[in-house]
Amino acid sequence: MKELVSINDQIYSIKEAKISVFDRGFLFGDAVYEVTRSYGRIFFQIEDHIDRLFNSADNINMNLGRTKEQMIAHIYEIYKKIDIDNIYMRIQISRGDGPIGMSPKLVKTPNEVIYMYPFQPSPGEYYSQGVSICVTERRRNAKRALDPNIKSGNYLNNVLAFIEGEKINAYETFMVNAQGHVTEGTTSNIFMVKGKTIITPPEEYDILKGITRKIVIGIAQNEKFKIEEKGFGLEELLDADEVFLTSSTREIMPIRLINQNKVSAPGAATRILHSKYKEFINDYCKRAASTHPWK
Amino acid sequence: MKELVSINDQIYSIKEAKISVFDRGFLFGDAVYEVTRSYGRIFFQIEDHIDRLFNSADNINMNLGRTKEQMIAHIYEIYKKIDIDNIYMRIQISRGDGPIGMSPKLVKTPNEVIYMYPFQPSPGEYYSQGVSICVTERRRNAKRALDPNIKSGNYLNNVLAFIEGEKINAYETFMVNAQGHVTEGTTSNIFMVKGKTIITPPEEYDILKGITRKIVIGIAQNEKFKIEEKGFGLEELLDADEVFLTSSTREIMPIRLINQNKVSAPGAATRILHSKYKEFINDYCKRAASTHPWK
Numbered sequence: 001m002k003e004l005v006s007i008n009d010q011i012y013s014i015k016e017a018k019i020s021v022f023d024r025g026f027l028f029g030d031a032v033y034e035v036t037r038s039y040g041r042i043f044f045q046i047e048d049h050i051d052r053l054f055n056s057a058d059n060i061n062m063n064l065g066r067t068k069e070q071m072i073a074h075i076y077e078i079y080k081k082i083d084i085d086n087i088y089m090r091i092q093i094s095r096g097d098g099p100i101g102m103s104p105k106l107v108k109t110p111n112e113v114i115y116m117y118p119f120q121p122s123p124g125e126y127y128s129q130g131v132s133i134c135v136t137e138r139r140r141n142a143k144r145a146l147d148p149n150i151k152s153g154n155y156l157n158n159v160l161a162f163i164e165g166e167k168i169n170a171y172e173t174f175m176v177n178a179q180g181h182v183t184e185g186t187t188s189n190i191f192m193v194k195g196k197t198i199i200t201p202p203e204e205y206d207i208l209k210g211i212t213r214k215i216v217i218g219i220a221q222n223e224k225f226k227i228e229e230k231g232f233g234l235e236e237l238l239d240a241d242e243v244f245l246t247s248s249t250r251e252i253m254p255i256r257l258i259n260q261n262k263v264s265a266p267g268a269a270t271r272i273l274h275s276k277y278k279e280f281i282n283d284y285c286k287r288a289a290s291t292h293p294w295k
Numbered sequence: 296m297k298e299l300v301s302i303n304d305q306i307y308s309i310k311e312a313k314i315s316v317f318d319r320g321f322l323f324g325d326a327v328y329e330v331t332r333s334y335g336r337i338f339f340q341i342e343d344h345i346d347r348l349f350n351s352a353d354n355i356n357m358n359l360g361r362t363k364e365q366m367i368a369h370i371y372e373i374y375k376k377i378d379i380d381n382i383y384m385r386i387q388i389s390r391g392d393g394p395i396g397m398s399p400k401l402v403k404t405p406n407e408v409i410y411m412y413p414f415q416p417s418p419g420e421y422y423s424q425g426v427s428i429c430v431t432e433r434r435r436n437a438k439r440a441l442d443p444n445i446k447s448g449n450y451l452n453n454v455l456a457f458i459e460g461e462k463i464n465a466y467e468t469f470m471v472n473a474q475g476h477v478t479e480g481t482t483s484n485i486f487m488v489k490g491k492t493i494i495t496p497p498e499e500y501d502i503l504k505g506i507t508r509k510i511v512i513g514i515a516q517n518e519k520f521k522i523e524e525k526g527f528g529l530e531e532l533l534d535a536d537e538v539f540l541t542s543s544t545r546e547i548m549p550i551r552l553i554n555q556n557k558v559s560a561p562g563a564a565t566r567i568l569h570s571k572y573k574e575f576i577n578d579y580c581k582r583a584a585s586t587h588p589w590k
Contacts, residue, residue, distance in 0.1 A: 005316055018313035019321060021300055021408050026314060027387070028450035029324030060451065061458050090395065092322070100385065100410070102450075102457035102481045113316045115395070139440040145470075146436065146452045154449040155323035155397075156355065157441045162397035163356050175440075186397045 003117035006078050014117065023111055025094030029153035030104070032056035033092035036248050037119045040085050042285040042292075044248070046072055048211045052151060053091065059150045062095055065110060075114065076292075082116055088249065090115040094153065122250055126171070127274070130256030130265030133172050133185070133245070134165030135234045140175035140183040140206040148184065148208050158186035168260055172245060177206050181231035188247040189213040192232065192240035193225075193269040199240075202229035212246040212277075219276045225269070234259070242267030252277055298412035301373050309412065318406055320389030324448035325399070327351035328387035331543050332414045335380050337580040337587075339543070341367055343506045347446060348386065354445045357390055359405060370409065371587075377411050383544065385410040389448065417545055421466070422569070425551030425560030428467050428480070428540070429460030430529045435470035435478040435501040443479065443503050453481035463555055467540060472501050476526035483542040484508040487527065487535035488520075488564040494535075497524035507541040507572075514571045520564070529554070537562030547572055 005017035012018075025031035033056075034049040043049075050068045057064050066074065075091065091114045096107035138161045141148055157175070165173030172185045182190060183201055189210040191200045198220045203209055217227055237243060243255040243263050252274040254266030300312035307313075320326035328351075329344040338344075345363045352359050361369065370386065386409045391402035433456045436443055452470070460468030460481075467480045477485060478496055484505040486495045493515045498504055512522055532538060538550040538558050547569040549561030 007316065014317070017316045019316050021302065021312045021314050021387075021410070022309070023321065024454075026318065026321045026326075026389075027448065028454055029448050030451055030454050031321075060455060092316075094321075102454055103461060104454065104458060105461070115316070137439075139437060141440045142434060142437060144432075145434040145440070146455070150451070152451050153322065153324050154451040156325055156445070156447050156449040157436075159319075159323055159325050159397055159399065160355060160441070163399060166398060166400070 001081050002084055004078070004081060005116075006112075006114040008112055011078075011081065017113070019094075019111060019113065020097040022100065023094050023097040024104075024107060025092065025111070025153045027100060028102075029155070030060070031092055031094035031153035032060065032062065033090060033151055033153065035088070035090045037089065038079070038085065038087050039281055039285050040289070041079070042288045043075065043079075043089060044281055044284060045211050045215075046075070048214075049248070052209070052211070053093070056150045056152060057093065059147060060095075060152065061104065062093070062110060064093060078114055079116065084118055086119040087116050088119045092153070119249070122253065126250075126253055128266065130254035130263075131171040131245075132169060132257035132260070133174060133255050134168055134170035135174045135176070135182060135237065135259055136161050136164045138164060138175050140177060142178070143206050148206050151208055155186075162186045176233075177231075179231060180233050181205070182233065182237060183207050184210075185245060185247075188245040188250065188253075190237075191216065191244050191246065192237055193242035193244075193267060194240055196224070197226040197228055198269070199228045199230060199232060201231060205231065210246060212248055212251065215280060216246050216252065216273060216277065219273055219280060223272060223276060238263065242270050244270045244273075251281075296376050297379055299373070299376060300411075301407075301409040303407055306373075306376065312408070314389075314406060314408065315392040317395065318389050318392040319399075319402060320387065320406070320448045322395060323397075324450070325355070326387055326389035326448035327355065327357065328385060328446055328448065330383070330385045332384065333374070333380065333382050334576055334580050335584070336374070337583045338370065338374075338384060339576060339579060340506050340510075341370070343509075344543075347504070347506065348388070351445045351447060352388065354442060355390075355447065356399065357388070357405060359388060373409055374411065379413055381414040382411050383414045387448070414544070417548065421548055423561065425549035426466040426540075427464060427552035427555070428469060428550050429463055429465035430469045430471070430477055430532065430554055431456050431459045433459060433470050435472060437473070438501050443501050446503055450481075457481045471528075472526075474526060475528050476500070477528065477532060478502050479505075480540055480542075483540040483545065483548075485532075486511065486539050486541065487532055488537035488539075488562060489535055491519070492521040492523055493564070494523045494525060494527060496526060500526065505541060507543055507546065510575055511541050511547065511568060511572065514568055514575060518567060518571060533558065537565050539565045539568075546576075
């Protein structure tokens with residue numbers, strides 16, 4: 001098979017994969033999810049993604065009914081049915097389906113949906129020339145309302161920000177906090193380079209703890225960059241030497257336009273970091289291929 | 296039939312009603328909805344609910360593909376298949392299903408789901424003795440992030456608030472804004488009575504414009520109460536003579552405990568307002584039964 005959807009351990013084609021309209025994921029976005037991709041047959045940083053999935057679930061009082069190790073083994077077991085190497089994998093677990101109402105007690109068992117299909121790489125020119133982004137005035141959901149660290153089925157805040165960016169043909173849109181500081185994109189984190197310093201919004205902000213973000217910070221430190229996790233606004237961003245975004249599916253992507261203003265892209269720092277990031281992926285995949293028990 | 300789900304004009308049993316796992320309602324909560332009930336064969340205030348549905352859709356750039364009149368006629372047409380009088384009706388319209396991604400352009404047509412089943416009235420003692428509520432410190436989603444006036448598939452903020460209330464066996468839980476003022480419940484609005492004055496959070500707050508809320512304000516004015524739409528915190532609420540909540544499915548429900556502190560319930564004002572509200576329902580239904588074109 002080239003693609004499939006697993007729903008509670010049953011395999012479906014993409015067209016036939018359906019869920020009850022009484023599922024709380026559909027009704028309320030009462031669900032958690034993660035996305036990663038495989039390089040060859042290895043899901044990159046799967047342990048970190050599953051950690052974060054469990055963290056999201058803990059934060060909404062949802063019990064996933066498996067251990068982390070069982071979840072990883074389960075995902076690899078499903079992957080055996082797919083005979084292509086580089087795939088997109090999304091796992092979404094809703095609280096379950098049952099009578100309509102706010103109380104989670106109305107449902108018994110989570111519904112688990114695992115999507116696997118060929119990974120579509122971003123066009124090469126996105127990396128060679130950089131992409132156009134929007135920094136909107138829309139606020140990111142506040143931690144005290146709905147913590148962005150819960151990677152959940154509530155992504156309308158992000159969708160609405162994305163729609164604003166689409167009006168100026170932005171490829172990605174970044175939201176701000178109450179101080180007007182940039183927080184995160186709809187599905188990515190942001191970094192700016194100033195000389196030998198790399199700056200990114202701090203984890204304490206209303207952002208998801210990005211897995212690629214964390215790796216990039218480690219790589220930048222190895223490469224003798226100074227890392228500053230601190231807030232900045234649009235003005236400072238426009239003044240940066242280089243700006244790039246990070247995400248599991250896009251790795252490190254240079255930014256060339258911000259709200260239609262030109263920034264230098266792709267710069268030398270972005271290129272070095274991306275090349276080191278690719279080495280990191282190779283090292284991870286080699287190590288994982290020889291040690292993973294679910295091989 | 297006693298119950299059904301209509302999905303894009305096809306009728307299903309509750310058990311068989313399913314939606315694609317690629318539906319953006321399931322993936323992102325990218326959907327709008329309304330709930331009302333019928334009294335006899337009349338959907339109470341259906342025009343206001345459909346107005347609000349269209350307003351929610353406008354606010355997320357979603358085109359519902361019908362006029363408001365067509366939508367109401369359509370709902371009544373489906374209702375003909377049900378042979379019981381008092382039903383719960385939920386209409387949820389998602390942006391549609393398609394490839395996974397933030398852009399609404401990835402999908403073509405909304406998916407419309409209409410749920411109809413017997414209305415389950417709240418137990419009589421909830422009205423005769425009042426219910427227990429929680430006022431949590433959790434913030435309501437801010438307008439600048441995700442406007443609570445969009446009645447959407449993003450209800451995790453509400454679900455998380457509800458879970459906090461459940462710890463003290465609260466029947467409903469109310470969220471606050473950045474000033475610590477009470478905003479709205481997970482599925483209801485709140486009022487307090489002080490002498491001949493009735494106070495409720497203003498529409499400018501991070502709240503949904505409640506349909507029952509608006510009717511109650513009108514009734515209270517007719518009954519010579521002074522209406523104040525203004526902010527208040529937990530302390531002021533505990534100091535009220537009477538407190539009640541409003542919602543389309545619960546009408547006017549007295550509150551007897553707030554964070555486990557006793558308040559006087561049900562009070563005389565709450566009783567008068569509820570009795571006048573029932574008259575309002577009767578008047579509406581009589582008028583609607585004789586004039587609705589879709590009869």
